[in-house]
Amino acid sequence: MTPTIHDVARLAEVSIKTVSNVLNDYPHIRPTTRQRVLDAISALDYTPNLTARGLRSGRTGLVSLIIPDLRNAYFAELADIVVRAAEAQGLSVMIAQSNGNRERELSLLTGPRMQMVDGILFSALGLSAADNDLLARIKTPMVLLGERILDGPKDHVTMRNVEGAQAATEHLLSIGRRRILAFGADPEQGLGSARLRLDGYRRALAGAGVDEDPELVVQVVGWYRSTGAESMRRLLERGVAFDGVVAFNDLIALGAMRVLQEAGRNIPSDVAVIGFDDVDETRYTLPTLSTIDPGREEIVEVALRWLTERITGSAADLPPRDHLTAFRVLQRESTTPR
Structure with missing residues (x-):
């Protein structure tokens, strides 16, 4: 049978009210009493009835x-x-x-x-x-x-999208890259992440005295591995020259890296790549992906x-x-x- 709050109170040798106070994290409970109740909850694998609790307290947890x-x-x-x-x-x-x-x-x-x-x-x-x-x-x-x-x-x-993308671009500039892609532009987003990260990219170029080349602003609609790969494939077919990629999220960076490597481009010797988001997968790619940890x-x-x-x-x-x-x-x- 499903354990009840009465069972918890009986095992912990306290009142039902005390169990309720522990569940609602009331502060004025002796530590030894609180621990007895928590031990009883664990032993019985008790799960509070959220509906009943909500009716009593006005909250469901x-x-x-x-x-x-x-x-x-x-x-x-x-x-x-x-x-x-x-x-x-x-x-x-x-x-x-x-x-x-x-x-x-x-x-x-x-x-x-x-x-x-x-x-x-x-x-x-x-x-x-x-x-x-x-x-x-x-x-x-x-x-x-x-x-x-x-x-x-x-x-x-929220995160610092503009400043993060600016720092990513400045990082590539600091290692000598000058033909840097803004990879992930999406005009459909309006004032979303894509627009803010593009602003950061532009700030970094302006700060370094590097002219922006519209050909290096690459649209990627939908930020997945597949869309990153497809956008990079189209760019290579056009013969656009570049030596760095600021990808507006990690997934499109991963898709782009696969296409670059298939095309014989060495990362980072030929093209340096940095992403944004610090998803777990970036630690295990070959090569591992530089990225922005957004907090x-x-x-x-x-x-x-x-x-x-x-x-x-x-x-x-x-x-x-x-x-x-x-x-x-x-x-x-x-x-x-x-």
Whole structure:
């Protein structure tokens, strides 16, 4: 039979109220009592009834993470960090995939499943600043992730896209590369990551006194290995000369590297390549891929903390907050100097 809160209380030799206080992480409980309850929960493999708890407390202990696409390694790894960080706080996570589609995002935000959650972490791709009024009407506590909602009505945590891409380009310039691709431009994104990272690339060229060549700005629609490979294949067929690649995410960098190597280009001797996102796979490629670590753990830590503050009401009087994470340039084999 499924264990109940009564079974936990009986095994721990405490009241049901004490078990409930431990589950809700109330501070004024003796450490020895708290440990007895936690040991009983573990021994019985007890799982709280979220529906019943929600009826009593007004909270379910469940938060929603809405992300564009789990096929993208960045979002898959982000989801993993969110789940582990939430579990450490006694929270469960419901993950929903929006496919970056505006109507799908609206459906997820306003659908019946959102009535089950205490808060929402939302990585918007289809919505834009034009939807700020709509977001303001959503009463469920929410923290926005990503770039698409700027100056919006909710807390917003994101990475330094411009500065990160600028640092990636400056890194290639510092090892003597001058014909550097901006690999991943996507005019359909508007003010998304592609536009911001292109701005960073341009800043670096301007700072080094290198003229921008429009032929080196390469469009990649959809940031996957396959689209990176196809865009690089088309570029090589056109005979464009280049000695460096700033790829706007790691996946398109990996696809491009495969095509370059198939074409007989040595990485990094002929072409130095740097990506963006620091997904786990970049540590194991041949050669290993230099990349920008955008501060994914910091994004999750701040976003989850702010969301919890909104849920509990401790930040109820604060205006919407914005946070930009720190980043690092990770030099690996793909950008070894000549």
